[in-house]
Amino acid sequence: MRVLIIGATGMLGTDLQKEWTQDEIIPASSRDADIRDPAQVRALVAHTKPDWIVLAAAYTDVDGSEGNPELAFAINGQGTENVAQVAREFGARIFYISTDYVFDGKSTRPYEPADPIAPLNVYGASKAAGEKAVQSHASDWCIARTSWLFGAAGPSFPERLLRAAETRPELSVVADQTGSPTFTRDLSHVIRDLVRKDARGIVHITNAGACTWCEFATEILRQAGRSSVRLSPITTEQAARLAKRPAYSVLSPASLLVHRISLRSWQEATTAYLRDFRDCGKLR
């Protein structure tokens, strides 16, 4: 099977390339094809003739999207539509990576794939546009929503936290948003397995369990031997970020259990992440 990974240079894409050894993997970055340009996407797909396209490319700057919605929609909405149309034209299946930020966070139980989406920010709205484009323009598709990604190819929350902990004795971390941190290496294995099982429809993929950013930070510092750094819990309002974020965006594992797939806890995944982070010489 030939699998074209678009967004192969990103945090998730890097792990997908490393972890996916069983099939013929063709990595592509924006230098191979800018997904905003249908002609470039068509040339890439015509040349590589994939059975599956994993679309991990996106404009992922959540706060940056607020000031530049045109760019977010051009890449995450129209760019995704371009890939979906070309996939259909060439008979390739598409596996689209989406986000928990398509939800508004008002739920009191983990979100299921069929729950209504209502993004709170531009990034979430642009990814929702990407989901719609895949559903309306591709003939054979799978959409995987995931959340709070972290991986050694980062940068991501754990790396930023550990860097800050090197120079500051106290750090403020948001304590009123709850979600599920997801290790990109674990996510890569599940994407590979779902593609190999020919999965269809919408699935939710995260590490097991849920926490606030502050609880995640506490666990990272504890495992990294930096518990002497004090954490001060703050509210979303105090953090004053440009983009609104859902207060609760835990994704239910039920759609994965249908495929007999389950992931380890976010705490165990943090241990594996820190090992990778040390091995690549990033943990000082």
Ligand SMILES: NC(=O)c1ccc[n+]([C@@H]2O[C@H](COP(=O)([O-])OP(=O)(O)OC[C@H]3O[C@@H](n4cnc5c(N)ncnc54)[C@H](OP(=O)(O)O)[C@@H]3O)[C@@H](O)[C@H]2O)c1
């Ligand atoms: N990060 C998170 O916490 C999170 C959470 C939930 C869902 N997701 C989703 O998971 C996926 C992977 O996220 P990530 O954090 O690994 O992303 P990332 O590290 O920001 O990487 C983005 C990738 O997209 C490519 N790209 C950007 N603009 C492009 C364009 N116009 N044409 C072609 N390629 C383009 C980049 O290629 P170049 O290197 O060539 O620029 C890069 O390979 C995304 O779909 C994201 O929406 C992320």
